[in-house]
Amino acid sequence: MTTPLLSVRDIEKRYGARIGCTGVGFDLYPGEVMGIVGESGSGKSTLLNCLAGHLTPDQGEVIYHDRQGVGRDTVTMSEPERRMLSRTDWAFVHQNPRDGLRMGVSAGGNVGERLMAVGHRHYGGIRSVATDWLGRVEIADDRIDDRPSSFSGGMQQRLQIARNLVTGPRLVFMDEPTGGLDVSVQARLLDLLRGLVRQMGLSVILVTHDLAVVRLLADRLMVMKSGHVVETGLTDQVLDDPQHAYTQLLVSSVLQA
Numbered sequence: 001m002t003t004p005l006l007s008v009r010d011i012e013k014r015y016g017a018r019i020g021c022t023g024v025g026f027d028l029y030p031g032e033v034m035g036i037v038g039e040s041g042s043g044k045s046t047l048l049n050c051l052a053g054h055l056t057p058d059q060g061e062v063i064y065h066d067r068q069g070v071g072r073d074t075v076t077m078s079e080p081e082r083r084m085l086s087r088t089d090w091a092f093v094h095q096n097p098r099d100g101l102r103m104g105v106s107a108g109g110n111v112g113e114r115l116m117a118v119g120h121r122h123y124g125g126i127r128s129v130a131t132d133w134l135g136r137v138e139i140a141d142d143r144i145d146d147r148p149s150s151f152s153g154g155m156q157q158r159l160q161i162a163r164n165l166v167t168g169p170r171l172v173f174m175d176e177p178t179g180g181l182d183v184s185v186q187a188r189l190l191d192l193l194r195g196l197v198r199q200m201g202l203s204v205i206l207v208t209h210d211l212a213v214v215r216l217l218a219d220r221l222m223v224m225k226s227g228h229v230v231e232t233g234l235t236d237q238v239l240d241d242p243q244h245a246y247t248q249l250l251v252s253s254v255l256q257a
């Protein structure tokens, strides 16, 4: 049987007396896209940040199987080790591209510096890979020396995606990657993301409150409410035949919208 890429066991995070998330466990397999959905305040971001090492959970394990097949608990690993993983194996796409880009650095620099961080040194090679990646996210060659602040919101988000994927990560965390964009821009970005996820065989944990996004991208779904996972299953199954009353409400409110 295939080894999971990530094994999450009994994660809990509290903010004082308030529950951020609790009792969360699942396995993510290579090449799988797991969607986490739920209304505002249900604990999606808390969970994602615990999984990505941005928040320390109060309880639980996040076992990541590295390229050597060794299972390592990212909750207890040292900060330098976690930082190294974030550079080499993991990527994080923020809702707001400003949180994931360096706004004072050119588009090419934003992509190229990630390559340099993993040891690439040859300037010409870095520039040509950066150009190639700008093309893959549909940013014209002649924008390579422009700063992201001169880009539209959709372009900034595509640049953030290029910056994250250029190093060939094994696991990508995405926090509302299409949030805050116009509907037509969202549709184009979703198409692009879906293509990249398929081509690269990426494993993704995707947080969104938008069921159309998970319908397109996610193989499996976890539905959260008040910090708990209330339903989990294959995306089409959960959306077409929701079992939990809360999921039924989520799905029907979309249908009525």
Ligand SMILES: Nc1ncnc2c1ncn2[C@@H]1O[C@H](COP(=O)(O)OP(=O)(O)OP(=O)(O)O)[C@@H](O)[C@H]1O
Pocket (backbone or CB within 6 Å): 015, 018, 019, 020, 021, 038, 039, 040, 041, 042, 043, 044, 045, 046, 047, 209
């Ligand atoms: N820094 C914090 N301090 C105190 N409580 C927090 C903090 N961050 C989140 N919470 C609480 O934890 C719970 C889960 O919040 P979280 O942001 O994870 O939900 P979410 O589903 O991501 O919501 P949204 O879609 O609005 O981002 C909520 O009750 C929230 O008020």
